[in-house]
Amino acid sequence: MLVLASKTDAEVHVRGDSAKTYNHLGLTLKARGDLDGAVRAYRRAIQFNPNEPTPHYNLGLALHARGDLDGAIGEYRQTLRMNPDDADAHHNLGYALKGKGDLDGAVRAYRRAIQIRPDFAEAHHNLGVTLYAKGDPDSAIKALRQALNLKPDLAAAHSSLGIALKDKGDLDGAIEAYRQAIQVRPNDAEVHNNLGVALKHKGDCDGAIQAYRQAIEIHPGLAEAHHNLGVALKEIGDLDDAIGALRQAVRIKPDFVEAHNSLGLALYARGDCDDAIRAYRQALRLKPHEASLHYNLGLALYAGGNLEGAVGAYLQALKLKPYDADAHNSLGVALKDRGDRESALQEFRMYLRLSTDEQEKQRARDLIYELGGAP
Known part of the structure; x- marks a missing residue:
């Protein structure tokens, strides 16, 4: 959450009118969305008075908004050389560095910004987000809770807290945090989507579906919500609607590998092997070295009667993931059906070494005995 407030003319104590005039022009142009013009104006202000921190700070904001992170970092640091206690500059420097x-x-x-201004809720929030990104969810949660103590209506902090709590396995806490975020900012589609994810992990598929649909109503182009809706609908057995949602996800985001795979799974569950094969192959075009995609393709090819294709897909899956027990077992079944007894026995024995599923292991033993072998 970038603090986008520019320094106003009232805060500019410059010698002469020209620096003040150009700073004001920069503010006006930035407010109109003319970032290039604002950058030029702030640079002219700096030419007139290079030792005034405010135009440097405002230039940093404009460069940041334009996507020039290196330039923004340089201007924030220049601001801080002149005014080391500018909490906003420390905060925005943190945001740019994270970027x-x-x-x-x-x-x-962020910690320096908080040291200068302990009640800076946005800095506590962004500190929490960054600590989470560093893999420290406990410290992140502490910082996010502090942000909310200072500013209870900071929707982004509720949402970020939900993400961190879910990562810690506290689904109830995550759900409550997402609901607090929605109460403050009801039209945030991503928060509704995240709420759905937490509800589904908790086993509440109906609640998850409702949350995903709310996300889609707010933002019909949110491919992730369509995907998650499709996965949840498949889980409750509504395959037709699941396939519709998943097709919409890949229409919106054609390079969405996970959605192509999920579409394949739903089509396969409905018995549409040819369409499932097409979905898996599209996923593999996007991510050719994903073992699970080759395995799923093998299942669909086998179900469609293409033994040679299935064997090839399973072998490719095992090339990428040699100790995948299920792939060894499925390869064994396909080889058995193809009449390749010795290779099938080898795969079933490998499955017995790798698998922990006693029920499936017994089936593999039965197949070994059927082939006249011994486990």
Whole structure:
């Protein structure tokens, strides 16, 4: 959450009118959405008075909004050389550093902003988000709770807290946090989607479906919500609607590998092997080295009667993931049906070594005995 408030003329104590005039022009142009013009104006202000921090700060904001993170970082740092206690500049420096992937630098900047201004709720929030990105959910949760203590209606902090709590396995806490975010900002589609994910993990498929549909109503182009809706509908056995939702997900986002795979799974469950094969192959065009996609393709090819294709797909899956027990078992079944007894026995024996599923292992033993072998 970038603090986008620019420094106003009242805060500019410059020698001469020209720097003030250009700073004001920059503010006006930025408010109109003319970032290039604003950048030029702030740079002219700096030419007239290079030792005034405010035009540097405003230039940093404009560069940041334009996507020039390196330029923004340079201007925020220049601001801080002149005014080391500018909490906004430290905060926005942190935001830009995080955008560059410098999480440690971002944490330092946010903590300095908080040291200067302890009640800076947005800085506590962004510190929490960055700590979570660093893999420290406990510290992230602490920072996010502090942000909400300071500003209970900070919807983004409720949402971020929900993400961190879900990661910790606290589904009830995550659901409550998402609902608090929705209460503050009811038209945030991504929060409704995240609520759905948490509800589904808790086993409440009906609640999840309702949340996903609400997300889609708010933002019909949110492919992830269509995908999640499709997965949930498949889980309750509504395959036709699931397939419709998943097709919509890949229409919106054609490079959505997971949605192509989920579409394949739903089509396969409905018995549409040819369409499932097409879906898996599209996923593999996008992600050719994903073992699970080759395995799923093998299942659909086998179900469609294409033994050679199934064997090839299973072999490719095992090339990428050699110790996949299920792939060894499925390959064994296909080889058995093809009449390749010795290779089938080898695959079933490998499955017995790798699998922990006693029921399926017994089936594999039965197949070994059927082939005249011994486990």
